[in-house]
Amino acid sequence: MPLRFVIIGGGPAGTQAATTAARLGAQVTLVERDLVGGAAHLWDCVPSKAMIATGDALDQIEESASMGLVSAMPTLDTELLRNRINGITERLERQATELLVSQGVEIVRGTGRLVDDHHVVADTADGERTFEADAVMVSTGSRPRLPEWAKVDGERVLTTRDAYTPPVLPQHLVVVGSGVTGVEFVHLFTSLGSTVTLVVSRNQVLPGKDPEVAAVLEDDFVRRGVQLLKGARASGIDVSDDGVVVRCDDGRSVSASHALLAIGSIPNTESLGLDAAGVEMDGAWIRSVDHHMRTNVPHIYVAGDVSGKLPLSSVATMQGRKIAEHVMGLHKVGHRHLDYEKAASAIFTDPEIADVGLAEADAFAEGRKVRVTKVPFASTAKALINGDPRGFVKIISDPYTGVVLGGSIVGRHAAELISVLAVAVTNGLTVSDIAESIFVHPSLAEALTDAAE
Ligand SMILES: Cc1cc2nc3c(=O)[nH]c(=O)nc-3n(C[C@H](O)[C@H](O)[C@H](O)COP(=O)(O)OP(=O)(O)OC[C@H]3O[C@@H](n4cnc5c(N)ncnc54)[C@H](O)[C@@H]3O)c2cc1C
Numbered sequence: 001m002p003l004r005f006v007i008i009g010g011g012p013a014g015t016q017a018a019t020t021a022a023r024l025g026a027q028v029t030l031v032e033r034d035l036v037g038g039a040a041h042l043w044d045c046v047p048s049k050a051m052i053a054t055g056d057a058l059d060q061i062e063e064s065a066s067m068g069l070v071s072a073m074p075t076l077d078t079e080l081l082r083n084r085i086n087g088i089t090e091r092l093e094r095q096a097t098e099l100l101v102s103q104g105v106e107i108v109r110g111t112g113r114l115v116d117d118h119h120v121v122a123d124t125a126d127g128e129r130t131f132e133a134d135a136v137m138v139s140t141g142s143r144p145r146l147p148e149w150a151k152v153d154g155e156r157v158l159t160t161r162d163a164y165t166p167p168v169l170p171q172h173l174v175v176v177g178s179g180v181t182g183v184e185f186v187h188l189f190t191s192l193g194s195t196v197t198l199v200v201s202r203n204q205v206l207p208g209k210d211p212e213v214a215a216v217l218e219d220d221f222v223r224r225g226v227q228l229l230k231g232a233r234a235s236g237i238d239v240s241d242d243g244v245v246v247r248c249d250d251g252r253s254v255s256a257s258h259a260l261l262a263i264g265s266i267p268n269t270e271s272l273g274l275d276a277a278g279v280e281m282d283g284a285w286i287r288s289v290d291h292h293m294r295t296n297v298p299h300i301y302v303a304g305d306v307s308g309k310l311p312l313s314s315v316a317t318m319q320g321r322k323i324a325e326h327v328m329g330l331h332k333v334g335h336r337h338l339d340y341e342k343a344a345s346a347i348f349t350d351p352e353i354a355d356v357g358l359a360e361a362d363a364f365a366e367g368r369k370v371r372v373t374k375v376p377f378a379s380t381a382k383a384l385i386n387g388d389p390r391g392f393v394k395i396i397s398d399p400y401t402g403v404v405l406g407g408s409i410v411g412r413h414a415a416e417l418i419s420v421l422a423v424a425v426t427n428g429l430t431v432s433d434i435a436e437s438i439f440v441h442p443s444l445a446e447a448l449t450d451a452a453e
Pocket residue numbers: 008009010011012013014031032033034035036037038039040041043044045046048049110111112113139140141142160181268272303304305306310311312313314315316
């Protein structure tokens with residue numbers, strides 16, 4: 001009899017675990033209460049990047065005079081934009097569903113919960129269904145954190161989930177929170193034409209990021225007319241018929257048409273029956289006890305945002321794959337554990353910002369000897385051809401062995417280019433390995449070979 005693997009939550013972690021385990025021979029049941037593809041497709045990665053793509057297209061048209069083009073500025077049709085986003089989401093769901101079904105995964109539409117450590121109940125439109133499981137994975141994701149000091153109404157005071165389908169574009173938006181999500185929404189709404197104020201609780205946007213990188217982004221925000229309220233924490237929002245007033249704890253306040261809260265997320269763990277199954281928590285998150293993402297109950301695994309590890313779709317996918325392989329006994333002999341330190345990540349602003357591995361500032365903070373090489377994109381023909389010479393490539397390597405330890409890229413297509421450094425960091429390649437690769441000319445990637453010399 002095949003191993004019975006039941007997964008609760010069909011986001012990136014759940015769908016990947018399901019396809020991998022099914023391919024390896026498991027009998028897989030995936031319980032999803034909403035959309036196959038998860039919040040990543042419905043609320044987070046896909047709609048935000050689709051809106052950013054529209055904003056970027058508008059930015060490019062605005063700057064097209066420098067490319068020798070003269071055109072009238074198009075206007076935004078929010079209805080068309082909404083249809084486009086829905087179209088992408090529906091297509092991705094269809095593709096994910098077809099893949100799962102073709103692998104023999106049973107998709108159960110319903111809300112899943114554990115009733116003990118070997119049984120999952122799904123509440124479906126047709127009533128309760130119970131599944132016996134040899135292994136269970138919980139990958140129920142997370143949702144935006146709501147503050148005590150403001151009431152989200154979805155009309156004037158928004159979370160990221162309300163921001164994709166505005167009937168009209170906010171005239172003046174106050175974004176609270178200057179982490180990755182906050183700055184992406186600042187970029188997105190300024191591109192689409194809103195006036196934006198950003199409440200920054202510290203003294204730089206993207207707290208914790210390389211100050212040099214944050215400075216490039218702040219310059220772009222200033223160029224776009226974004227007002228930065230630095231060193232201020234939002235402490236209240238007053239709502240009226242025609243707008244909001246966001247109050248800060250230092251006495252400052254800002255009036256606007258809308259406010260958007262991007263202040264982190266909380267895990268979806270309610271009513272999951274974790275107690276009944278004996279699964280221990282780590283605060284609000286589900287605790288994993290080893291590299292295999294097992295909980296304290298060895299055949300119950302946790303993956304994705306709900307695990308409280310790095311909240312990225314890419315990481316959730318990799319966790320799902322590794323868990324499925326472990327469930328199917330593939331990791332009995334040596335294999336490479338998922339190393340969160342080596343996960344590439346990107347911020348989809350203008351310019352894009354991408355990082356992998358060791359950051360320069362962290363190396364210095366640790367007193368670690370590193371070699372840092374930095375090459376501006378302006379030195380490449382392609383950046384000049386693109387009419388966008390901003391940004392740079394920075395490679396951090398071991399000064400003795402040349403092994404690439406990390407890197408940052410700021411500039412156009414940084415989110416794509418960082419993959420080269422991610423391969424190097426994950427596989428212990430050296431700067432010579434990069435420098436001796438023949439890249440396309442003209443291309444932005446040539447800055448990588450130059451920085452690796
Ligand atoms: C605005 C925003 C933009 C982002 N952009 C990016 C990006 O560009 N790149 C990136 O890598 N990451 C991005 N992220 C993070 C990314 O969205 C998450 O890390 C990712 O969605 C986590 O995947 P997951 O599998 O854990 O869960 P999710 O995608 O959250 O999916 C969980 C699923 O579980 C289901 N579920 C929950 N409870 C139950 C239950 N009891 N029974 C059945 N089903 C249940 C939910 O309906 C959902 O479908 C972004 C996040 C936000 C907020």
